[in-house]
Amino acid sequence: MSSDSNEKYKYYHYDPSLAAACIFAVVFGITTIWHSILIAKHRTWxxxxxxxGGIFEIVGYAARGVSSGQAPHLTIAPYVIQTLLLLVAPALLAASIYMILGRIIVSVDGESYSLIKKRWLTKVFVTSDVLSFFIQLGGGGLMASSKASSAKLGSHIVLAGLLIQIIIFGFFIVATLVFHLRLRAMPTTQSHDPSLPWKKFLYILYTSSAFIMIRSIVRVAEFVEGFEGVIILHEVFLYVFDGVPMAAVMAIFDIWYPSSFSKQARKVRLHAESVESNRELSNVELQSK
Incomplete structure (x- = not known):
């Protein structure tokens, strides 16, 4: 793609596959519907x-399907929709993954083993994730411009957002690993509770994080290569290194749902609030005597 600002940007370098788009729209549709049922059942908000993120994936692949039917006269709307939604959906999946670690830490009473205190854990990772989300969203919007120069600027912005996401995820994996090793060396009373399979779910976090990391690294390579690179010129890379990993993350948490940690975390929080309330009441009684 030329850097000439008057040159039109070619939306696709191929005719998007209708079959592949439909398959992935259906796959994400199934996993997303099941997630909605699990969320309602277990109140895991x-x-x-x-x-x-699952809804974004559904709409994104549906838009690719629409684009397939428009060849060779592609319109911009489906391209913009699929570009933006498929680009930022993984950041939304990541946000929930970050919050799972916080609930595991609270449930096993392992805050002293965490690199970051619970009250900061979610704030640090989710806030950084939101920053990455909006950077990618803004860059993706520019990429949909009909001008080559704007599209190129947008790709650089998206690249920055993806790099931030990789840094965040790298730190998250390190924080999870440190917590895991410390808790294994010095287990708490709660960590012996058989109803809290914290080891299994930490491995699930590693696996799901690896899928998102792989996806982000390939996406970074795509934007580093540019608009004439191997990855962007071949649709198969999108499905193998974006669609499949994200579907795998959704499926993993459909099968192994961490509802036990959510319930235990609520119990711990309510107990802490009760203890604090009793302490305040005792202080008031002592002062009144």
Whole structure:
């Protein structure tokens, strides 16, 4: 693609596959519907970002299907929709994954083993994730411009957002690993509770994080290569290194749903509030005597 600002940007370098788009729209449709059922059943509201991410994936692949039917006279609307939604959906999936670690830490009473205190854990990772989300969203919007120069600027912005996401995820994996090793060396009373399979779910976090990391690294390579690179010129890379990993993340949490940690975290929080309330009441009684 030329840097000439008057040159039109070619939306696709191929005719998008209708079959592939439909398959992935259906796959994400199934996993997203099941997530909505699990969220309602277990009141795990922190999984709503993952649910929204699933909806983004559905609409994104549906838009690709629409684009396939428009060849060779492609219109911009479906391209913009699929570009933006497929680009930012993984950030929403990541937001829920970050919050799972916080609930595991609270449930096993392992805050002293965490690199970051619970009250900051979610804030640090989710805030950084939101920043990455909006950077990618803004860059993706520019990429949909009909001018080559604007599209190129947009790709650089998206690249910055993806790099931030990789840094965040790298730090998250390190924080999870440190917590895991510390808790294994010095287990708490709660960590012996058989109803809290914290080891299994930490491995699930590693696996899901690896899928998102792989996807982000390939996306970074795509934007580093530019608009004439191997990755962007071949549709198969989108499905193998974006669609499949994100569908795998959704499926993992459909099968292994961490509802036990959510319930235990609520119990711990209510107990802490009760203890604090009793302490305040005792102080008031002592002062009144």
């Amino acid at each position: 922190y999984f709503i970002p993952m649910l929204v």
